Amino acid sequence: MPIEGIFVSGFVNLLFGKMTSFASSKLPTFEGIDTQLTNWTNMLSQIEAFLIDAEEKQLTDRAVNLWLDDLQDLAYDLDDLVDEFATEALQHKLKAKQPQASSSKVWNLIPNFKPRDVLFNFKMKSKIEEINTRLHNSFEQCSKLNLVKIVGTTPTPTTKTWQRPDSTSLFDEPHIYGREYDQRKIIELLVRGDESSHNNIGVIPIVGMGGIGKTTLAQMVYNDETVQKHFDLKAWVCVSDEFNIMRITKAILESVTSQTFSFNNLDQVQVQLKQALAGKKFLIVLDDVWNKKYSDWNVLKKPFNDGAQGSKVVVTTRDREVAGMMTTVELHEVNILSKEDCWSLFAQHAFANTCIDANPKLVSIGKEIVEKCKGLPLAARTLGGLLRSKVRDEEWINVLRSKIWDLPHTKSDILPALRLSYHDLPSHLKQCFAYCSIIPNDYEFEEEELVLLWMAEGFIQQQRDKQMEDVGGEYFRELLSRSFFQPSRTGKSSKFVMHDLINDLAQVVARETCFRLEDILKYPEQCKTIKKARHSSYMREQYEGMKKFEIFNKAMHLRTFLPFNLPSFLPFNLPYGVNCHLASNVPFNLLPKLRRLRVLNMSSYDIIEVPNSVGDLKHLRYLNLSNTNIEELPESLGSLYNLQTLMLRGCRQLKKLPTDLGNLIDLRHLDTTNAHSLKEMPLGIGKLASLQTLSNFIVTKDNGHWLRELGNLIYLRGKLCLSGLQNVVVPLDAREANLNDKKGLDVLSMEWSVNSDDSRDGRVETKVLDMLQPHKNLKELHIEGYLGIGFPNWIGDPLFSNMADLSLDNCGNCVSLPPLGQLPSLKKLYIKGMSVLKHVDHEFYGQGSAKPFQLLETLSFKDMPEWEYWYTFEDDKEVEPFTHVSELSIRSQRSSTIHSCQVSLHNKMSQTS
The missing domain is CATH 3.40.50.300 (P-loop containing nucleotide triphosphate hydrolases)
Known part of the structure; x- marks a missing residue:
């Protein structure tokens, strides 16, 4: 009997949404597909009415459990089929917008033309018939299983699920440890x-x-x-x-x-x-x-x-x-117990009837069992109580080798206690949590990392007034709030982990839908159900060949190919920049077989080429090639119309992006951070209207007008770097980038070439910088290589009330500094390479600013060869800037000239510390 049931309703609800969205998308449709969508929706609606009853009965009725298992598999296949139709329709729509050969022009003159690709329709016909048969059979099973229709409400449970025993104010622990x-x-x-x-x-x-x-x-x-x-x-x-x-x-x-x-x-x-x-x-x-x-x-x-x-x-x-x-x-x-306290609690129960000193072998095994408890008192107490009447080594070893979840329910409260948390989750969070079963124990993950994966798997749908990423963030924080995730204790504030027992719970509820490659290799009997698996993960090794991945030949419906790195898992320490070795034939052999992939991660491998067959992965939403040695991407990538996330971080050899990147109209995240060899952007970036992450936009010579394409990207958020700005020769192109409308940008970097060029016009650069004024929400601003003689008025404007970090680097023609003292939240200020600057006067502090730089903590001036004078309010006791500066760095060739100012600032710092 299964120890946890399947909850299909969440996925079925998402499937309804996708079919409805496709039906109303105004995309070209195929002959008969409208009727099929209606039939599928009606049939699923009828089946859905039985789900509440089925999901309640599955814990005690094996036949119902198997029916739900098959229904879940069917729902995945139907989802793939609808996705194929939607993708094909989108491809036809995009091609219709492109210039056609003369033989095709007649088609475009027919307003209601419905594309009928003979080969595509022939291929889909058999799939449609198979889905129809399976849906009909599934519906017929409902009556045979005596399932009851329940619509719109949750019934009184017909099957008694586990209830937490009532607590009382009394406790009978001889000693409480660690609290x-x-x-x-x-x-x-x-x-x-x-x-x-x-x-x-x-x-x-x-x-x-x-x-x-x-x-x-x-x-x-x-x-x-x-x-x-x-x-x-x-x-x-x-x-x-x-x-x-x-x-x-x-x-x-x-x-x-x-x-x-x-x-x-x-x-x-x-x-x-x-x-x-x-x-x-x-x-x-x-x-x-x-x-x-x-x-x-x-x-x-x-x-x-x-x-x-x-x-x-x-x-x-x-x-x-x-x-x-x-x-x-x-x-x-309340936090987990230390290893010592967890052992003491376990020993208190396990050795209650015997002398601990008389059983050194059991003590040794017991300490390994306690490792499994990961500081959870319930686990330590339960396992200790289970073993208190067992005195043979073999009995303790059996518990050590067995997953805690394999213990009989009558003897363990661990699974029911944690399962109650899962049972209380709404259906959309159940599938998000179950998906986390592919995350390795002790793996530290970030919110964004998980949300992007949930999006790619289709667990999150776009809402009218919210971005998918924001909805996914709400899902994540809800699971965090309910203690399914925990903040990492390694000091990384943005990292999270799952407790090992919560991780095991995820594996239990995910069942055959998810697998970890290591578990399959360890327990080969699990291969029987791998055909139904949709999501997989594995741990990277230093050298990997095709033999490791042979099992994937049986997982033809796989949606997720996700490797993980764990330092503690690897028997070697890779130097920075050295990747794991993957045999070159692996991607070429695997990708043609895994045609249903939605998540493909091949990051941190030493691969130098991506197979052209990646363009056949029509369902792909997430592609991560970060930290690889690839020099270019195949042009076929431009046909991945569903792609949402393209990660190219640290691809230091990458020289160009696919020409047809503008076709990827669903692309939301394009991360090329530290892809230093990338020298240009393809034409058409402005078509990517859903784009939110664009880490670097490169302006090259003779295409400075492409900067205006940014104007269409109204949803950009996070960090944006504009490089090659010396190539913008028409300032109005900068204005049309509409940075002022991009409320979600937190960090903005503007980079001109640091190499001085006689042909550069400082007046043009001043106008360009003025036109690139960002939204007032900006938190960080970095300007490098700018050769105008002054700064526009918006830099230092106190309306930039969130600006906390600002740097001016190699702005070699500027003769004065902007009024940065007016920025009310500024904490870090770095000024470097102002090679002609001689005076830092009142203007630096801001006109009429009574308390300039009140929150500034870090102040750095470097490489200022002409600097002669710095006004520091030495004689004005009412104005005390820099009262919170704790890090001060001043380096200038004229150190004697600046020495008195530096001493003055140090005196101020010592007085306020």
């Missing part, structure tokens, strides 16, 4: 005065993943002697996933009064509770809260308001959003 700090911290929050002036009640959420020990910590605090004496009344209520206001209020009332009540009216219960709490300092613990409705919380807390000053409510929850909604004091996050 001394947490206990002290929460007690301090409980007994100190209330911070809220408008409310007597302080709410303290305890947050963490399932099994982390939130309830145990709350029990410790609840029973602490200091807490006992501090509060007049106490109550403990296990809330769990059903937030029944009547039940919770009544439980609190009976707890604080030690009486039983038979009220069935919420108003009566709340009035009684209000009277019981009035004027009393109370502590209420609400254990295991899931409800996010602010209105419910507002109703529940009404009787609390008459309590005495200093009354507290402690809430335990897995969800940060719940915590954020309820908190008034301070959120307390």
Whole structure:
């Protein structure tokens, strides 16, 4: 019997959206496809009505589980078929816009012409017939399985799923390990005065993943002697996933009064509770809260308001959003146990009946088992309890070698406890989480990295008022809020990880849909189901040949080809810039067989060529070739009309992009960061109206007017570098780039050639820079190689209130600095190579700016050969700039001239430190 079910409804809903989008897309259509789309939608709608019942029964009915398994496979195949039609239609539409040969011109004169590619239609006919047959059979199975139609609502479960046992305020652990700090911290929050002036009640959420020990910590605090004496009344209520206001209020009332009540009216219960709490300092613990409705919380807390000053409510929850909604004091996050504390907790249970010193072999095995627990107290306690009656080495080794999830449910609470979190997820998040099963244990990932993959897999749909990336970010943060992801503890603030047991849970719920190559090689029996697999990953090795990838010949429906790097996995340390070796025949052999790929990652390999067959991957949405040695991309890449993300970071040998790149009208991210050999952009970048990431736009000689193509890219965000600006000879081309409208840009770099050229006109460059004024949201600005004699007025404008980092590099003709002291948020300022600058006067600080450079932390002047004078307000005690500067670097050939200013600044720094 499966230990977790399949949830198909989320994918089916996405499929409805795709078919509807295609039907209304105004793309050229094929004979009969409109009828087919209608038939498929109607049939799926009928099947969908059975899904709620099926997904509830699957845990106990194997036949239903297998039906859902087949339906999921069918939904994937239907999705691929619809995608083929949409892609073919898009190709016809694009070709119709291009200049046609004379023999084709007659076709364009027929307004309602529907392209009928004989070969394509013949190929699709058999696929359509197969899908129709499978859909019909799937629908017929519904009645045979006695499934009930349920539309528009979630029923009362017909099958009892696992419920978290009710908690109580009592705990029976002989000793609690690793929670001394947490206990002290929460007690301090409980007994100190209330911070809220408008409310007597302080709410303290305890947050963490399932099994982390939130309830145990709350029990410790609840029973602490200091807490006992501090509060007049106490109550403990296990809330769990059903937030029944009547039940919770009544439980609190009976707890604080030690009486039983038979009220069935919420108003009566709340009035009684209000009277019981009035004027009393109370502590209420609400254990295991899931409800996010602010209105419910507002109703529940009404009787609390008459309590005495200093009354507290402690809430335990897995969800940060719940915590954020309820908190008034301070959120307390519970972290995993240290390895030593986890071992102590395990040993407390495992060796309760024996002497630990008498079993050195079991101790050795036990410490390896504890490694599997990864600091999760529930796992340590459960496995320790499971082994306390076992004394033979073989029994402990069996647990060590077995995945924790393989333990019988009757003996392990780990899976049910964590599965409850998964069961509570909405369907669209279930498939996003299940997809994470291909992420290796301990792999550190970024939000953007995962969101782009979800987008490519079709898990996120464009919404009318939101970009897909923003919707995906909301999905990510929701899973983070619910503790499925955790911030990395390696000090990288933008990195996240999955706890090993959460990762195992993802593998359980993903089942045959996802696989890791290492697991298949380790357990060959899993190859039987690989034909249904859609998503795969593997760990890179130093040398890889075709033999490693032979298994992919059986995974013909694969959508995801995703390698990962883990430093701890590799038995070697690769020097920077040295990639893993991939046999040259691997991509040439693999790609023609994996025609359904949507994600292809071949980054960090030493490949020098991409097969032309990549252009046949019509479904491809994500292509990552970063840090490879490729010199050019095949022109066939221009036919990947569905491509959303093209990653070329660190492709240092790459010299050109495909000529037809402008055909990729769905492209949203083109990252060529550090592709230093790339010298030009192909014509047609302006057609990529969905583009958000364009790391570098290169202007070359005789095509300076191409800069105006940026005007169409209204969704650009993040970082943008404009290089080769010395080639812009008509300033109006810069104006038409419309940088001022691009609200999403955070970082802007403008680069002119650092090599001086007598033909360059400083007046033109000044006008170009003026015309390239960005939006006021900009956070960083970097200007390099500019040869105008001054700066436009927008540089230093205080309306750029977010500008925190600014650098002026090798602006060799500028005789003065802009009024940068007016930028209210500026923290870092770097000025270098101002070779003719002699004076830094009042203008640098800004006219009328009473407190210039108040937030500046880093100030650097380098390579200023003519610098003679710097006004530092030495005699004006009312104006004190640079009061927060902690890093000061001043290097100039005329060091004696600047010395007094430098001493003055150092004195200011020492006075304010």
